[in-house]
Amino acid sequence: MSRLGELFPRADLPSVRLGSSPTPVRQAVGLGPEVWIKDDGAFGDGAWGGNKVRKLEWIIPEAHRRGxxxxxxxxxxxxxxxxxxxxxxxxxxxxxxxxxxxxxxxxxxxxxxxxxxxxxxxxxxxxxxxxxxxxxxxxxxxxxxxxxxxxxxxxxGSSPVGTLGYVEAALEIADQVAAGELPEPATIVTAVGSGGTAAGLALGLRLAGLSTRVLGIVVNDAFRLDAVTVAGLANETVELLRDRGAEVDLRLTADDLDTTAEWMGQTYGAPTPEGQAALGRAADLGLELEPVYTAKAVAAVLGTADRLDRPVLLLGTHGPR
Known part of the structure; x- marks a missing residue:
């Protein structure tokens, strides 16, 4: 059973298993003190992995549900x-x-x-x-x-249904904190290309009772991805949970998370010097990086080391096989 299913046993929340969890966490080397990595690139049982597969665990059964x-x-x-x-x-x-x-x-x-x-x-x-x-x-x-x-x-895949994948991931992080695999993060850093990962994390952390804040590194300028928008998607997911029978009494606002477009560059997919430098750190980090999302998230951690509340958890999301 999913962690969401355990949290809301009477809710109608079908999912399909596409990857093994939990994904590994470890202390980072070369990103400063009290920085940890959660390698969600390891998630997925098929020819491709990463954060998108978590969303598909909920989207695929929803497609079948809708015929x-x-x-x-x-x-x-x-x-x-x-x-x-x-x-x-x-x-x-x-x-x-x-x-x-x-x-x-x-x-x-x-x-x-x-x-x-x-x-x-x-x-x-x-x-x-x-x-x-x-x-x-x-x-x-x-x-x-x-x-x-x-x-x-x-x-x-950043619909309310897809966002459940990162509500589930946040509950997984809470389990890893409870098991002593990492300290409770003050900040989770993730790239934001469509909002679902950040929205799900922010909502799931609240459901888990953690005080961790999400910092979303915006890498896409095709549509609005500020904190108001991401919180709005989280609240749409709350409404979905309620519609499916979960007793959820909370609402997120823009004050519950942070986003910044400081590291995006000229446009979506455009390289940045900081991102290119971060790519060169991939081997040291033991993390698969690519230039559009994950390298810019690493660049943000490197470039804001004196501003981030610690401990910091960096979410790695790139999952080639």
């Missing part, structure tokens, strides 16, 4: 989310349609695009978010089956 056989989702041409959806969806009888928007191209994006093209996903590329939005109604109709529209999911 849908197709996932329709969006992202950049280097999307990790889209690849995870295609691979794990196929394992559970779901086809995946991807609406992809151009982003700055480097070797990482080229490699990821090749993986996407080999994943079995049905791919449609667009030059801008505006063009993708115009095409969205056509995509929904084009891939309808037996009177059912595809199950649409926002970028990163």
């Amino acid at each position: 849908r056989s197709t996932l329709l989702t969006v992202g950049g041409i280097g999307t990790h989310w889209g690849l995870a959806a295609a691979l794990y969806g196929a394992d559970h009888g779901l086809r995946t349609v991807l609406g992809l928007v151009d982003q700055p191209v480097d070797d990482h994006v080229r490699d990821q695009l090749r993986r996407l093209e080999a994943s079995g996903a049905l791919i449609h590329r667009y030059r801008s978010v505006a063009r993708l939005k115009l095409a969205a109604p056509w995509l929904l109709l084009r891939y309808s089956q037996r009177g059912h529209l595809p199950y649409y999911l926002p970028a990163g």
Whole structure:
């Protein structure tokens, strides 16, 4: 049973097991005193892992619950989310349609695009978010089956259902703290590309009774990802939990977490000197990094060492196999 299921035994919260938990935690080397790493890149049993797989544990059974056989989702041409959806969806009888928007191209994006093209996903590329939005109604109709529209999911799987994956992860962190595997963090640092990971963590930490604050390192300028928006997604997830029979009496505000776009660079996917320098620390950290998300989160920890409340827990989210 999931930790959420144990917390709310009467709630209707179906999930499917896609990875082994808990993911490992360890003290970081080279990131300053009292910094710990939780390697969520290790999560996932298939050909791709990382934080997106946690969201799919809840999204896949929801698609079946709704009688849908197709996932329709969006992202950049280097999307990790889209690849995870295609691979794990196929394992559970779901086809995946991807609406992809151009982003700055480097070797990482080229490699990821090749993986996407080999994943079995049905791919449609667009030059801008505006063009993708115009095409969205056509995509929904084009891939309808037996009177059912595809199950649409926002970028990163950051719907209230997908956000449950990181409510679950926060409860896992609380268990690891209780077991003495790490001290209770004052701050959890995570990259924020669509908001679901940060929202789920903030909500789950409150449910677990921890005082830890989430610091989200915003790496995407395609839509609003400030603390108000992330807290709003957390509250939509609270409403989902209530609708499914969980007794939850809390509401998050922008004061419950922090976000910063200081480390993003010019635009989504654009390299930064600090991020490139962080990539060079990957071997020392024993952590898989990539330039769009995780390197910028590491850069933020390195660059704000004197400002972060400690202990700090850095969430590693990149999961190639």
